[in-house]
Amino acid sequence: MLTPSTLENLIEALRCLPGVGPKSAQRMAYHLLQRDRQGAQRLVDTLQEALQTLKHCQRCNTFTEAEICDRCLSPKRDPSLLCVVETAVDLNMMEQTQAYSGLYYVLMGRMSPLDGIGPRELLLDSLLTRVSDGVVREVILATNFTNEGEITAHYVSEMLKSRGLRVSRIARGVPVGGELEYVDSGTLAQAMRERKSLLD
Numbered sequence: 001m002l003t004p005s006t007l008e009n010l011i012e013a014l015r016c017l018p019g020v021g022p023k024s025a026q027r028m029a030y031h032l033l034q035r036d037r038q039g040a041q042r043l044v045d046t047l048q049e050a051l052q053t054l055k056h057c058q059r060c061n062t063f064t065e066a067e068i069c070d071r072c073l074s075p076k077r078d079p080s081l082l083c084v085v086e087t088a089v090d091l092n093m094m095e096q097t098q099a100y101s102g103l104y105y106v107l108m109g110r111m112s113p114l115d116g117i118g119p120r121e122l123l124l125d126s127l128l129t130r131v132s133d134g135v136v137r138e139v140i141l142a143t144n145f146t147n148e149g150e151i152t153a154h155y156v157s158e159m160l161k162s163r164g165l166r167v168s169r170i171a172r173g174v175p176v177g178g179e180l181e182y183v184d185s186g187t188l189a190q191a192m193r194e195r196k197s198l199l200d
């Protein structure tokens, strides 16, 4: 039998989704229970499967079922180019532009001193290892044009100074304060093509 606390737990659990407040969570819970129990079961099953099988690629950190993702292993990608993005969503956005054929490194976040997220919380040590493989020639910083994204780009470019790499930043076709996730493909493609060198 469904006790009130079970329902409350469900509503509370749904609030972990971005942008979902108490009211939407309640609507979702009732919708799943009343109108779409099959959908709810599918959600449970696929979520569980995803949690069990998806892990981070050992080279680029994006989600994959293998140790190293297909993209990192693809002979069609240019391994001398490494594009640094904040999230796996940003990686997908960049891929959709079809303007880039190099590899990626996903930081899984951005520096945010106010929230206590510094270099150590991001995967910057392994980025340093990643770019030191002797194959990477250019690191393209494609973090967001928000304060945090700019701080992150600045930090990484300083970190890569005097390592004999070209370091560039995607161009400002992306508006100030802009997050890659919300920029259209054409603008993002142009920003990639017109990227500016940072350390010359």
Ligand SMILES: [Zn+2]
Binding pocket: 057, 058, 059, 060, 061, 062, 068, 069, 070, 071, 072
């Ligand atoms: Zn990968």
